[in-house]
Amino acid sequence: MKYDESDHLVIRASRAVTDRLGDAFGGVMTQSDMAEALAEIRKIDPSFNKEEFVKQCQFDIIPTILEAFLRGNLEILKDWCHEASFNVLSAIIKQRTEPGVQVECKVLEVRDVDIVLAKLLDEGPVMVLTFQAQQLTSRRGKEGEVKDELLENIHYVWALCRDQTIYGSRAAWRVAEFAIQASGKLLV
Numbered sequence: 001m002k003y004d005e006s007d008h009l010v011i012r013a014s015r016a017v018t019d020r021l022g023d024a025f026g027g028v029m030t031q032s033d034m035a036e037a038l039a040e041i042r043k044i045d046p047s048f049n050k051e052e053f054v055k056q057c058q059f060d061i062i063p064t065i066l067e068a069f070l071r072g073n074l075e076i077l078k079d080w081c082h083e084a085s086f087n088v089l090s091a092i093i094k095q096r097t098e099p100g101v102q103v104e105c106k107v108l109e110v111r112d113v114d115i116v117l118a119k120l121l122d123e124g125p126v127m128v129l130t131f132q133a134q135q136l137t138s139r140r141g142k143e144g145e146v147k148d149e150l151l152e153n154i155h156y157v158w159a160l161c162r163d164q165t166i167y168g169s170r171a172a173w174r175v176a177e178f179a180i181q182a183s184g185k186l187l188v
Contacts, residue, residue, distance in 0.1 A: 033117070033118060033119045034117075034118040036119075036120045037118035037119055037126065038050065038118065040120050040124070040125045040164070041162055044162075044167065045167070048169065050115065053115075053127070053169075056169075058110050058111070061160075061173060062110050062133070062156075063107050063110055064080065065077070065080045065175060066110070067106075068080065069089055070105030070106070070107065070135065071105060074086075074090055074093065077089055077090065081175045082174050082175065084176075085177060088178075089175075089178075101140065101141060101147065102139070102140045103139055103140075104139075104140065105135060105136070105137045106135065106136045107133055109133065110131055111132050111133075112130070113129060113131040115128070116129070116157075123176070124163060126161045126162075128159045129160060130155070130156070131155075131156050133154050134151065134152070134154075135151070135154055136149065137150045154181070154182055155181045156179065158179075
C-alpha cells in the first residue's frame with residue numbers, strides 16, 4: 001500500500017501535515033522536485049547520500065534538536081531553527097513552564113525516519129521528514145519529588161532547509177517548519 005492510500009491514523013495525520021506543507025511550498029511536489037533538490041544539495045556537498053542523511057537525522061540531528069526543544073534550551077534551538085519556527089517553539093516552551101514545577105524530558109528513541117517530500121525553494125533545498133519519537137516526561141515539585149511521568153509516542157513532521165552557504169553537512173540543516181502529533185500515551 002502506498003503512502004497516499006493508507007488509512008492508518010498516523011499516516012493520515014502525516015499526510016495532512018505534508019499536504020499543508022506542500023501547499024505552503026507552492027503546489028504539488030513531484031519526483032522531479034526530489035531530484036532537483038538533491039542535485040542542488042550535491043552542488044555544495046558532492047558526497048551527499050540520501051540514506052546516510054536519514055541515518056544522520058535519526059541518530060544525530062533529530063535527537064539534538066528534539067532534546068533542546070524538550071529541555072527548553074533556546075540557545076541550541078536558535079542555532080538549529082529558522083526564525084519563524086524558533087519563535088513558535090520558544091513560545092511553546094514558555095507556555096509549558098509552570099511555577100514551582102520542573103519538567104524533565106528525555107528522548108528514548110527516534111524511529112521510522114523517512115523523507116516524504118523534497119523541493120527547491122528560494123531559501124534552498126527543503127527535505128520534509130516524518131518520524132516518531134518515544135519520549136519520557138517527568139514533572140517534579142519544588143522538593144524534587146516526582147509528580148507524574150508520562151511515556152509518549154509522538155509523531156513529527158519536520159521541513160529541514162539546507163543553508164547552501166554552510167559547507168559542513170551537519171550544521172547546514174535548519175528546521176523551517178514542523179508539526180507535532182501525540183500518537184499514543186503509555187503508562188509509566
